[in-house]
């Protein structure tokens with residue numbers, strides 16, 4: 001992961017590190033350190049300068065017109081967001097694609113699981129494309145289908161637990177795991193609706209198996225009035241997840257041992273320092289942060305809730321934000337009348353979101369102009385059916 005150093009209010013490039021420069025001026029072969037990271041990109045795109053990429057992307061967009069919609073996740077860099085027809089979090093974007101039926105091609109600038117959800121929720125005639133197929137999510141990768149199926153089998157083998165567990169997955173998971181939830185009576189949640197989803201689950205069964213993010217699961221349980229003692233962590237590398245049968249019988253929340261490498265970096269100390277430096281500051285963090293950080297902050301909320309809070313705050317207000325740096329810097333730029341900065345002085349952008357470079361966007365768009373679909377995301381029909389069931393259950397709860 002690329003790290004850089006920043007002062008509280010202002011980016012200051014770290015010595016020898018290019019991650020906080022405007023990446024539009026970096027050739028992709030310079031930016032991606034290893035050959036394997038650009039292995040699928042045709043060589044002719046590797047030496048293109050930012051201005052040429054920009055002209056070619058705009059020309060392709062113009063040619064494709066309404067046949068194309070480009071979706072940009074909030075965590076994408078500005079050099080990509082500038083081309084997005086729609087901006088949002090993963091769920092908002094997945095739904096947005098369905099609302100643009102005239103668009104034959106949906107180019108999703110985000111990570112793999114998001115493009116899968118878009119394919120699942122979009123119409124039959126729409127094609128979803130992820131510009132760089134290596135743009136995954138390290139949190140989603142922490143819950144493999146095989147490990148979750150093994151966990152499920154183990155739980156069904158424990159007396160007093162079997163038949164009492166509802167599976168619930170965060171949006172940040174593969175389509176196969178969403179389908180697993182659909183098949184087993186469970187559902188999907190986002191960071192905005194996790195409480196409503198878990199309430200729905202606990203109205204129907206005594207326990208919830210929540211994956212892949214233990215922190216969102218724990219923070220949600222606490223907000224619902226449960227204590228940490230009502231939760232336990234399932235470590236897929238340990239027999240019975242590292243728990244005794246009695247532990248499993250006692251717990252209401254079985255939380256998968258997964259986390260977001262970006263949000264886990266925020267600390268209680270950073271929150272305290274923000275308050276010391278800027279008395280009266282509002283500290284808002286994402287619920288993928290640890291419980292201790294969420295407890296210390298003034299507010300926690302999803303990406304969309306963070307944007308809304310800062311946007312609606314009065315001029316002159318001060319905000320220290322605990323979420324991905326591209327979003328925080330954009331908020332700071334869009335609200336010059338407020339102080340907005342990232343809690344973490346050592347910036348660490350989401351490394352996989354970062355893999356969408358304008359060179360990849362140019363490649364896939366020019367392919368479409370020439371009649372070639374590259375990097376299509378196509379979820380198997382059976383998987384898509386059951387994943388849709390889990391997503392629709394979520395929609396019915398909120």
Ligand code: SF4
Pocket residue numbers: 075111136137138139140172260261262263324350351352353
């Ligand atoms: S910010 Fe975290 S959860 Fe989001 S895509 Fe990156 S690694 Fe995954």
